[in-house]
Amino acid sequence: MLLALAFTLATQVVAEDFRPIYHFVPEENWMNEPNGLIKIKSTWHLFYQHNPTANVWGNLNWGHATSSDLVHWTHEPLAITSENGVEAFTGTSYYDADNTSGLGSSTSPPYLAYYTGYFPSNGTQDQRLAFSVDDGASWKKYQGNPIIPAAQESSHDETGG
Numbered sequence: 001m002l003l004a005l006a007f008t009l010a011t012q013v014v015a016e017d018f019r020p021i022y023h024f025v026p027e028e029n030w031m032n033e034p035n036g037l038i039k040i041k042s043t044w045h046l047f048y049q050h051n052p053t054a055n056v057w058g059n060l061n062w063g064h065a066t067s068s069d070l071v072h073w074t075h076e077p078l079a080i081t082s083e084n085g086v087e088a089f090t091g092t093s094y095y096d097a098d099n100t101s102g103l104g105s106s107t108s109p110p111y112l113a114y115y116t117g118y119f120p121s122n123g124t125q126d127q128r129l130a131f132s133v134d135d136g137a138s139w140k141k142y143q144g145n146p147i148i149p150a151a152q153e154s155s156h157d158e159t160g161g
């Protein structure tokens with residue numbers, strides 16, 4: 001009887017599909033840590049390390065979700081994609097209110113996302129920039145990437161990549 005009661009109580013706080021109720025998870029497949037959390041106007045943006053094609057680490061992209069209350073989340077398309085042999089590792093984001101980057105449009109200030117580029121072919125990394133001029137809905141990779149090349153980092157790289 002106690003077991004049955006415990007089971008009843010437990011099932012009341014478990015979602016029907018066994019997904020966590022309070023902790024964000026992607027619609028499917030692998031996620032790692034949050035990246036570049038930022039509030040733009042009244043919308044909270046959560047980015048996170050995400051493999052959209054398999055439930056294992058690898059093929060890392062920035063997944064994206066938005067919320068108006070930090071409880072209910074809407075899944076959004078990938079923000080920064082793995083492309084041309086460069087995966088999008090972890091990073092941060094920044095509101096460039098003064099358009100210091102010059103990446104803003106005439107009407108919209110730029111939001112910047114800094115991420116580590118990772119080359120699975122040889123394990124090296126560099127630092128890259130992406131930006132949004134539509135309040136975080138979509139993200140473009142900066143044409144001048146990498147902004148800090150692996151060679152420039154190497155003298156500070158104590159781990160050999």
Ligand SMILES: *[C@@H]1O[C@H](CO)[C@@H](O)[C@H](O)[C@H]1NC(C)=O
Nearest residue numbers: 099102103104105106108109
């Ligand atoms: C941001 O700078 C670029 C490059 O100078 C300019 O074309 C654009 O109009 C600027 N946008 C804003 C909002 O100031």
Ligand SMILES: *[C@@H]1O[C@H](CO)[C@@H](O)[C@H](O)[C@H]1NC(C)=O
Nearest residue numbers: 085119120121122123124150
């Ligand atoms: C690693 O691979 C990338 C992409 O092919 C290349 O640009 C870079 O020079 C390589 N770095 C080293 C140290 O081999």
